[in-house]
Amino acid sequence: MAQKVLMKGNEAIAEAAINAGCLYYFGYPITPQTEISEYLAKRMPKVGGLCLQAESEVSAINMTLGAAAAGSRAMTSSSSPGISLKSEGISYIAGSDLPCLIVNVQRGGPGLGGIQPSQSDYYQATRGVGHGDLRLIVLAPSSVQEMASLTAEAFDLADTYRMPAMLLADGALGQMMEPVDFSLFEKREVPEKAWAANGHGGKRKKNIINSLYIDPQELEDSILARYKRYAEVEEKEVKYEEFMTDDADIVLVAFGITARICKSAITAARADGIKVGLLRPITLWPYPKKILNSIAGRAKALLTVEMNMGQMVDDVRLAANGQCPVHLYTRTGGMIPSVDEVENKIREIAASL
Numbered sequence: 001m002a003q004k005v006l007m008k009g010n011e012a013i014a015e016a017a018i019n020a021g022c023l024y025y026f027g028y029p030i031t032p033q034t035e036i037s038e039y040l041a042k043r044m045p046k047v048g049g050l051c052l053q054a055e056s057e058v059s060a061i062n063m064t065l066g067a068a069a070a071g072s073r074a075m076t077s078s079s080s081p082g083i084s085l086k087s088e089g090i091s092y093i094a095g096s097d098l099p100c101l102i103v104n105v106q107r108g109g110p111g112l113g114g115i116q117p118s119q120s121d122y123y124q125a126t127r128g129v130g131h132g133d134l135r136l137i138v139l140a141p142s143s144v145q146e147m148a149s150l151t152a153e154a155f156d157l158a159d160t161y162r163m164p165a166m167l168l169a170d171g172a173l174g175q176m177m178e179p180v181d182f183s184l185f186e187k188r189e190v191p192e193k194a195w196a197a198n199g200h201g202g203k204r205k206k207n208i209i210n211s212l213y214i215d216p217q218e219l220e221d222s223i224l225a226r227y228k229r230y231a232e233v234e235e236k237e238v239k240y241e242e243f244m245t246d247d248a249d250i251v252l253v254a255f256g257i258t259a260r261i262c263k264s265a266i267t268a269a270r271a272d273g274i275k276v277g278l279l280r281p282i283t284l285w286p287y288p289k290k291i292l293n294s295i296a297g298r299a300k301a302l303l304t305v306e307m308n309m310g311q312m313v314d315d316v317r318l319a320a321n322g323q324c325p326v327h328l329y330t331r332t333g334g335m336i337p338s339v340d341e342v343e344n345k346i347r348e349i350a351a352s353l
Contacts, residue, residue, distance in 0.1 A: 100164050
């Protein structure tokens with residue numbers, strides 16, 4: 001029988017990474033994700049791995065690139081402004097077609113902002129995490145259990161499609177404690193890394209890891225080939241959760257910790273006869289636009305709830321395609337919406353229908 005362990009979200013990420021075969025971690029401390037590197041500093045040497053605190057975020061992401069190029073499972077983590085510093089290296093990793101895991105435990109911004117939970121890096125993760133034409137697989141956990149299971153899944157997805165994956169969490173999930181079962185993940189078969197620059201003793205042609213293409217036609221061809229893989233990801237790897245959407249007149253759309261708050265508000269509103277449900281995107285890219293489009297076709301209204309000034313709401317509006325009104329409720333700067341606030345917004349929308 002599987003045993004559950006009471007852990008912080010950050011610690012669950014770290015242990016799940018080791019269980020997934022990650023032996024190389026490169027990071028730099030920043031609140032609220034520092035426990036990841038603290039935990040790995042103790043655990044990695046015991047499993048024959050390396051946890052290295054780099055001199056900066058820039059160094060950490062380029063060390064991750066090097067380990068990934070050698071075919072190893074490699075990981076880095078940071079929080080919002082630290083991810084911004086890593087953005088050039090992330091683009092190099094994507095341009096080199098290298099798999100790795102990047103963890104962002106978000107805090108308030110812009111700038112140094114504050115150390116409280118936020119979801120204001122949605123644009124960065126899904127739109128502009130680095131220069132050039134690129135995508136990351138972006139997974140958004142909503143529990144400590146998912147901090148672990150989605151970490152493991154992210155490594156497999158990255159290896160399968162030869163692209164970086166990001167776990168986009170927030171400070172609340174990083175710091176909260178819940179029971180975790182590390183057996184609740186089914187490992188998938190991943191391709192051999194025949195492309196890795198890991199030594200061969202003259203037995204094969206040299207592998208070269210590169211993101212520089214002087215010939216524009218060659219660069220365009222490489223990008224087009226990469227986007228064929230991205231299209232496969234969009235077709236096969238969309239993940240989401242539906243909660244009470246079958247008969248819902250109002251459907252909330254929220255991810256991460258905000259989705260949990262929405263579930264409590266939905267339960268309270270249902271008790272008063274308001275038909276309301278939730279669609280929770282688990283993959284923020286690829287986004288679950290097909291199911292959301294279907295829901296928008298039968299619902300009377302959508303309500304996006306976010307811990308930012310409104311970012312995912314753009315994807316909700318695109319997916320809804322004008323089939324029903326899209327409302328927005330937000331808190332930002334490290335403020336977390338309460339159950340009562342969300343419930344009041346639900347009642348306001350219900351009264352207008």
